[in-house]
Amino acid sequence: xxxxxxxxxxxxxxxxxxxxxxxxxxxxxxxxxxxxxxxxxxxxxxxxxxxxxxxxxxxxxxxxxxxxxxxxxxxxxxxxxxxxxxxxxxxxxxxxxxxxxxxxxxxxxxxxxxxxxxxxxxxxxxxxxxxxxxxxxxxxxxxxxxxxxxxxxxxxxxxxxxxxxxxxxxxxxxxxxxxxxxxxxxxxxxxxxxxxxxxxxxxxxxxxxxxxxxxxxxxxxxxxxxxxxxxxxxxxxxxxxxxxxxxxxxxxxx
Amino acid sequence: xxxxxxxxxxxxxxxxxxxxxxxxxxxxxxxxxxxxxxxxxxxxxxxxxxxxxxxxxxxxxxxxxxxxxxxxxxxxxxxxxxxxxxxxxxxxxxxxxxxxxxxxxxxxxxxxxxxxxxxxxxxxxxxxxxxxxxxxxxxxxxxxxxxxxxxxxxxxxxxxxxxxxxxxxxxxxxxxxxxxxxxxxxxxxxxxxxxxxxxxxxxxxxxxxxxxxxxxxxxxxxxxxxxxxxxxxxxxxxxxxxxxxxxxxxxxxxxxxxxxxxxxxxxxxxxxxxxxxxxxxxxxxxxxxxxxxxxxxxxxxxxxxxxxxxxxxxxxxxxxxxxxxxxxxxxxxxxxxxxxxxxxxxxxxxxxxxxxxxxxxxxxxxx
Numbered sequence: 001x002x003x004x005x006x007x008x009x010x011x012x013x014x015x016x017x018x019x020x021x022x023x024x025x026x027x028x029x030x031x032x033x034x035x036x037x038x039x040x041x042x043x044x045x046x047x048x049x050x051x052x053x054x055x056x057x058x059x060x061x062x063x064x065x066x067x068x069x070x071x072x073x074x075x076x077x078x079x080x081x082x083x084x085x086x087x088x089x090x091x092x093x094x095x096x097x098x099x100x101x102x103x104x105x106x107x108x109x110x111x112x113x114x115x116x117x118x119x120x121x122x123x124x125x126x127x128x129x130x131x132x133x134x135x136x137x138x139x140x141x142x143x144x145x146x147x148x149x150x151x152x153x154x155x156x157x158x159x160x161x162x163x164x165x166x167x168x169x170x171x172x173x174x175x176x177x178x179x180x181x182x183x184x185x186x187x188x189x190x191x192x193x194x195x196x197x198x199x200x201x202x203x204x205x206x207x208x209x210x211x212x213x214x215x216x217x218x219x220x221x222x223x224x225x226x227x228x229x230x231x232x233x234x235x236x237x238x239x240x241x242x243x244x245x246x247x248x249x250x251x252x253x254x
Numbered sequence: 255x256x257x258x259x260x261x262x263x264x265x266x267x268x269x270x271x272x273x274x275x276x277x278x279x280x281x282x283x284x285x286x287x288x289x290x291x292x293x294x295x296x297x298x299x300x301x302x303x304x305x306x307x308x309x310x311x312x313x314x315x316x317x318x319x320x321x322x323x324x325x326x327x328x329x330x331x332x333x334x335x336x337x338x339x340x341x342x343x344x345x346x347x348x349x350x351x352x353x354x355x356x357x358x359x360x361x362x363x364x365x366x367x368x369x370x371x372x373x374x375x376x377x378x379x380x381x382x383x384x385x386x387x388x389x390x391x392x393x394x395x396x397x398x399x400x401x402x403x404x405x406x407x408x409x410x411x412x413x414x415x416x417x418x419x420x421x422x423x424x425x426x427x428x429x430x431x432x433x434x435x436x437x438x439x440x441x442x443x444x445x446x447x448x449x450x451x452x453x454x455x456x457x458x459x460x461x462x463x464x465x466x467x468x469x470x471x472x473x474x475x476x477x478x479x480x481x482x483x484x485x486x487x488x489x490x491x492x493x494x495x496x497x498x499x500x501x502x503x504x505x506x507x508x509x510x511x512x513x514x515x516x517x518x519x520x521x522x523x524x525x526x527x528x529x530x531x532x533x534x535x536x537x538x539x540x541x542x543x544x545x546x547x548x549x550x551x552x553x554x555x556x557x558x559x560x561x562x563x564x565x566x567x568x569x570x571x572x573x574x575x576x577x578x579x580x581x582x583x584x585x586x587x588x589x590x591x592x593x594x595x596x597x598x599x600x601x602x603x604x605x606x607x608x609x610x611x612x613x614x615x616x617x618x619x620x621x
Contacts (some may be wrong), residue, residue, distance in 0.1 A: 010372065013371075014372070016372065090361075093331050093361045
């Protein structure tokens with residue numbers, strides 16, 4: 001545990017020292033949120049759109065999810081750079097449980113995810129959004145975001161361990177948006193046309209987005225929140241297992 | 255076949271054998287038998303290496319780029335699984351007991367793999383934590399090593415601002431944080447300026463003095479000659495020769511004195527005068543005489559006196575001693591230094607070098 005925490009602290013410190021990797025995951029979703037809220041605010045009057053205090057409230061979950069996905073890509077890039085630079089070998093040659101190399105990174109990813117969610121919620125509140133479920137709702141959004149962020153970080157790690165180079169991990173950046181747009185992150189599932197609505201029904205991002213959105217736009221609905229938590233936990237669990245397997249595979253191939 | 259023909263084992267011999275094995279395990283820090291590494295495409299980077307490094311010894315693993323040095327080291331430090339043969343480090347099998355091996359070794363890989371965003375102090379303290387050094391001792395041990403390698407003033411600067419020599423010294427300090435029994439240094443001075451190289455050499459000597467076993471890979475003849483108790487020369491994935499630097503050099507000939515006279519007229523007289531000191535070597539110019547001198551530099555004064563007494567005037571005189579390059583040339587047919595690594599073949603997957611040896615049908619690398 002001591003090693004995992006030490007590696008997590010290192011990953012966190014390095015993230016702060018590499019603002020060029022940290023900035024896009026905040027700036028880009030913030031800009032997109034501003035553009036969407038500014039230009040699409042009347043969509044809340046569409047038939048089938050849930051009752052919301054404002055479009056900003058509805059879009060906050062999408063911005064958070066987008067930011068978390070970008071953080072996953074950045075985590076993958078950081079790991080790939082570590083492999084390219086040889087520091088990964090130093091960790092592999094140390095007498096530590098190999099799994100702590102993965103866990104340290106993911107723990108740092110989780111902490112960064114909490115900071116991202118808090119940033120977007122606070123920014124939303126500053127610009128007039130309301131969290132209908134209050135402080136409890138705030139905490140639930142943070143919890144779902146932290147778990148999902150850890151999972152996205154694990155996906156980034158799998159990609160880095162398989163690809164072994166940063167540019168290839170960077171290359172998956174556009175896919176983040178494809179996966180996000182075929183979910184209910186930006187619009188209610190009922191307003192999506194076919195086949196996007198069908199895909200969104202199976203896309204775990206839909207459940208994560210809806211789970212985070214629910215406490216923001218309404219009183220807590222246990223089913224929506226639990227589905228969000230379950231989807232985030234499933235992504236985190238599967239991706240973490242895959243990243244441990246990818247690490248083992250890489251060390252075996254080495 | 256069953257047990258037919260099997261001689262019953264004498265129990266006393268069995269005990270003696272076990273004791274021998276135990277003592278051998280303690281005395282031998284690094285041992286490899288038929289160690290091989292084959293990559294995809296039947297490419298053998300290491301083609302059956304046998305070596306034994308005694309505890310407390312500095313072993314120079316010398317070879318050109320692409321010879322298989324780094325691949326061998328990566329297997330010995332458990333970063334790469336051997337595809338054939340076996341190796342033990344600090345008494346533990348690298349394939350079956352990698353965790354025990356990692357606890358007992360220090361590793362400074364090629365091109366100091368450091369985190370450039372961290373400060374020297376942060377890095378060394380992280381390394382101490384990775385090696386399970388108790389929390390309260392981390393800072394003290396880190397500071398001690400930082401001071402030892404002369405980085406106290408720079409310890410709170412990010413490693414990205416360090417020079418190549420400083421990075422190497424930090425890398426060495428990190429490898430020593432847990433006082434390893436065996437230290438692997440993979441080309442520690444490649445790319446360093448002469449002053450930084452000398453500093454690192456001093457540190458290796460100090461480690462030897464302290465009893466640390468050092469497995470040093472290098473492509474520099476002088477480095478192996480200066481630091482190593484014994485040298486193993488590797489070429490095309492195979493160990494071609496092994497021994498102390500002086501013994502290896504003695505194998506390829508004795509030192510000789512090259513004398514150039516001011517005039518070719520005295521060459522015959524000079525050959526007559528120098529014949530008493532040793533075997534004369536074939537002349538390659540009229541005013542040039544060469545004689546083998548077993549005594550080395552101590553033969554210079556008597557030779558000068560003999561030529562002076564013969565009334566001969568010397569234009570220049572040079573003592574030529576065999577080098578490890580001569581050994582390499584004698585054993586492989588080509589020189590070690592001055593070869594372009596790029597000409598030697600493709601690089602291996604670890605950024606080493608590498609003309610990788612194509613395995614022949616019998617699984618051995620062609621020579």
